[in-house]
Amino acid sequence: MRKNTMIAFPNAKINLGLRVVEKRLDGFHNIETIFIPIGLRDIIEVIPSSFTSISFSGLVVDASAEENLCMRAYNLFKADIGCGNVSIHLHKVIPFGAGLGGGSSDAAFTLKMLTTLFQSNISTRKLKEMAGLLGSDCPFFIDNRPAIAQGKGEILEPVSLALKGYHLVLVNPGVHVSTKEAYSCVRPRKHETSLLSLIAEPVHRWQGLISNDFEESVFQAHPVVAQLKQEILNNGAIYASMSGSGSSVFGLFEKPLIGAQELFPNYTTFSQIL
Numbered sequence: 001m002r003k004n005t006m007i008a009f010p011n012a013k014i015n016l017g018l019r020v021v022e023k024r025l026d027g028f029h030n031i032e033t034i035f036i037p038i039g040l041r042d043i044i045e046v047i048p049s050s051f052t053s054i055s056f057s058g059l060v061v062d063a064s065a066e067e068n069l070c071m072r073a074y075n076l077f078k079a080d081i082g083c084g085n086v087s088i089h090l091h092k093v094i095p096f097g098a099g100l101g102g103g104s105s106d107a108a109f110t111l112k113m114l115t116t117l118f119q120s121n122i123s124t125r126k127l128k129e130m131a132g133l134l135g136s137d138c139p140f141f142i143d144n145r146p147a148i149a150q151g152k153g154e155i156l157e158p159v160s161l162a163l164k165g166y167h168l169v170l171v172n173p174g175v176h177v178s179t180k181e182a183y184s185c186v187r188p189r190k191h192e193t194s195l196l197s198l199i200a201e202p203v204h205r206w207q208g209l210i211s212n213d214f215e216e217s218v219f220q221a222h223p224v225v226a227q228l229k230q231e232i233l234n235n236g237a238i239y240a241s242m243s244g245s246g247s248s249v250f251g252l253f254e255k256p257l258i259g260a261q262e263l264f265p266n267y268t269t270f271s272q273i274l
Helices: 067-079 103-118 123-133 179-184 195-199 215-221 223-234
Strands: 006-007 011-023 029-041 044-050 053-058 086-092 147-150 155-158 168-172 239-242 251-252 266-272
Touching: 006 103, 011 103, 011 195, 011 239, 029 168, 029 195, 029 239, 029 266, 067 086, 067 103, 067 123, 103 123, 147 195, 155 195, 155 251, 215 223, 215 239, 223 251
Parallel strands: 053 086
Antiparallel strands: 006 044, 011 029, 029 147, 044 086, 147 155, 168 251, 168 266, 239 251
């Protein structure tokens, strides 16, 4: 490993419940959701260099270099804080358009790596402010611990979840769901009971109580996602939901789901113990 080389493993997240509360005057939406970090990870390498560049491997990245969130994070950091040139390599594992926050995680981890690499004495609060300029769920990945998110997703409060020992199975059907399209099809509404109250209920009661407002429209547009959720429940999940604006679906199991990959042979499957 070359001197000053930094390597990080930006992780994905899932949403436990997702409510679109209201449309804002700025065109965005206020939401309520609980973000949970999971172990599905990309890999980022950052090396000081004579000129700045970015390269890719793994899943195909179809955006231009300048549009990539890692480069946008670098350009923002350089303009605001100041730093030298770097060579960035992103190995992409987290699927795109899957409701898993992979791009946002890459951006947030890039900011944290640049902070360490250039020994910038900036606060966590400042990092979150910068991350918020890159995406609504980017600030979550700065602390990277379970949190309830409100506002556009940038207002975060840590939460405690009694999920230790549960088995997570995440399945991505390879359907790309545009976040912009998903928001255009959902009807904002307020709820009487907060998600914080609902997650205090036993996990086996969550199904039917904790829901994702995007499911209705995404299921209509992409029936395979609805079918996938039902298959996960049929195979013993005590709770299943689409993550984010889709298209990944996850299930919580009390025991390991043996042969998960064989059950969903045509899809990308990830499992872990929480």
